[in-house]
Amino acid sequence: MTSITWLGHGSWLIECDNHRILLDPFLSDNPSATAKPDDFFDCHHILISHGHFDHVADAAQIAKNSNATVIAIHEIAQWFAEQHQIEQTIGMNLGGQVTLPFGTLKMVPAVHSSQLPDGSSGGVAAGFVLTTGGRRIYFACDTAYFGDMAHYAGGVDLAVLPIGDLFTMGIEESIAAIQTIQPTQVLPAHYNTWPPITVDVEMWTKKVREETEAEPIVLPVGGSVQLDSTLAK
Numbered sequence: 001m002t003s004i005t006w007l008g009h010g011s012w013l014i015e016c017d018n019h020r021i022l023l024d025p026f027l028s029d030n031p032s033a034t035a036k037p038d039d040f041f042d043c044h045h046i047l048i049s050h051g052h053f054d055h056v057a058d059a060a061q062i063a064k065n066s067n068a069t070v071i072a073i074h075e076i077a078q079w080f081a082e083q084h085q086i087e088q089t090i091g092m093n094l095g096g097q098v099t100l101p102f103g104t105l106k107m108v109p110a111v112h113s114s115q116l117p118d119g120s121s122g123g124v125a126a127g128f129v130l131t132t133g134g135r136r137i138y139f140a141c142d143t144a145y146f147g148d149m150a151h152y153a154g155g156v157d158l159a160v161l162p163i164g165d166l167f168t169m170g171i172e173e174s175i176a177a178i179q180t181i182q183p184t185q186v187l188p189a190h191y192n193t194w195p196p197i198t199v200d201v202e203m204w205t206k207k208v209r210e211e212t213e214a215e216p217i218v219l220p221v222g223g224s225v226q227l228d229s230t231l232a233k
Contacts, residue, residue, distance in 0.1 A: 002133050004158070005224040008032035009193045010055055010141060012160070013040075016102040016132045023047045023128070023139060024055035025062055032193050034222050037061045045100065048072035049141035050114035051079075051122025054193075060084035071098070071105065075123035079116055094126060103132030108152040110143035112168070129153055135227045138181065142190060145173035150180045157227060159183035159214070162190035163204055164197030171204045178212040186214045187225065 005013040007022075008030050014021040020043045027033045037058040043066040046059050050073075060080060063070050069088040070080045077091035090098060097106040106129040114122030127141045129152060138153035139160045153159060159181050162168035168190050169177065178186055186208060191199050201218055208216035217225055 002135060002137075002227045003224050004137070004160075004187070004227070006187070006189070006219040006221060007035050008221040010049070010162070010190045012139070012189075014130065014137075019044050019102040021045045021047060021102065022059075022062065022068075024049055024141065025058040026054045026056075027058050029057060030054070030193065032221050038065065041065050043068045045102075046070045047105070047128055047139075048076050048080075049110065049127060049139070050112060050125035051076055051116035051120070052114065052142070053117045055142070056117065060086060063088075073107065073114075073123040073126055075121055076114075076116065079120055079122075083118070083120075092126075094124065103130060105130055106152070108138075109146070109148065110141050111146050112142040112144070127152075129156065133227070137227070138183065140177070142168050145169045145177045145180075147180065149177055153181050153183075156181060156183045158185045158187065158225075160187045160189050163188040163199055163201070164191035164193070165199060166196050168197075171199055171207065174204070175207050175211050178208060178214050182212075183214050185217055185225075186212075187217050187219065 003015040010024045012023040071090045074091035077089040080086040092107045110125040110127045112125035114125045128139045130137045136156040138156040205216045
């Protein structure tokens with residue numbers, strides 16, 4: 001069974017059997033987060049979508065404490081190895097796929113910028129499609145809507161989409177993305193962390209139900225959703 005927990009903003013904990021995977025850990029300076037980096041001493045892998053501070057801030061500390069493998073686009077993986085002495089990294093690029101102990105992970109495009117906190121190039125932004133336990137999960141991460149989402153993530157069991165606007169797509173474009181992807185279920189992310197990305201998530205839920213075939217799930221920070229055979233298409 002796979003469990004997905006929202007840690008606030010764009011940060012997620014993915015648990016697949018005995019494997020614990022973090023996506024874009026931003027906890028210490030995240031005003032919405034309730035978890036702390038030390039809570040993840042037993043993390044196995046850390047996925048990084050792009051280089052912005054609010055997506056990489058706690059990754060090095062967690063990786064050192066847990067000996068986790070950092071998986072990111074090549075430039076970011078190299079930066080963690082050289083600047084933070086992270087011993088285990090996997091550098092990827094868009095369209096690439098890697099087989100891991102918990103399933104397969106495909107790095108897919110995201111329409112967004114990417115610069116690391118010290119000004120180094122973060123390559124290009126990415127999202128991920130994770131296949132585990134017979135389920136396909138799309139983490140769009142920070143992105144605008146783009147039509148090729150259908151190619152990379154069409155028909156996934158679960159899509160995780162940003163809705164906060166300003167720095168990513170907002171509610172209206174997320175609805176277009178859901179109509180394009182046609183997931184079974186959809187979770188919102190990257191919203192209500194700070195006033196500039198505050199949105200009405202109840203309105204989003206209503207629009208998803210009225211304008212798409214997907215089931216919207218809104219989690220509180222620290223809340224989880226489980227994917228098992230009962231959620232199969």
